[in-house]
Amino acid sequence: MASDTHDAGGRVKDRGRHYFDDPKRWKRLIAILIVVCGVLFALDFVNFLQQRMGWWELRHPERDWEGLPSFYAVYGFLAYTAIVYTAKLLRKGVMRDEDYYDR
Template sequence: MNIEKTHLFDNPKNVKRLLYALYFCCGLLVVLDFVIKRKVYHSWENLWAFYPIYGFVGCVVLVFVASWMRLILMRDEDYYDSPETADKADLAEKAEIAGKAENTAAVLHAGDKHVRD
């Protein structure tokens, strides 16, 4: 009895409905752009489809800048845990855990003696 929970967008019909709703909203905004008089601050804002073009160019620039930054900021996969330090760190961690376990056992044992006295 393997019943999986279905989510809203697991059904392809729901995905199509969402896309149609988004298309409708985009079309409505284009129509409203002709109807509603906007207050513009610069003359280029009067151009038809200025804001969609501006948004598209902004996204493209963002992708190019991010790919350029990736070349500078990207580190190796084992940047924080290089093979040379990994073995030393693992040994130190194991020794620390063992030391804590010994200390805990000694404290518990000493505590037992004190409680019994």
């Protein structure tokens, strides 16, 4: 039954706009993300240079290769991308219809 709060399908009627309906909000969120990534990247780079100078260090590497500036940033970015592309490749091999096992 249609009413003030519910539509004919029994769903709650939506009134007004919501936070992420405005594309600007998404853009702002992405801008914040880019700034944070930039700061982290720069921080690690400065840390690397400082280590060479021997003044102070934020991050003492356990291994030489792990101590390269922004090793984790590059690894995280590449790993994520690799996972997505591998998964898309996997999908070509294993994807079937939704009712595959019901038939």
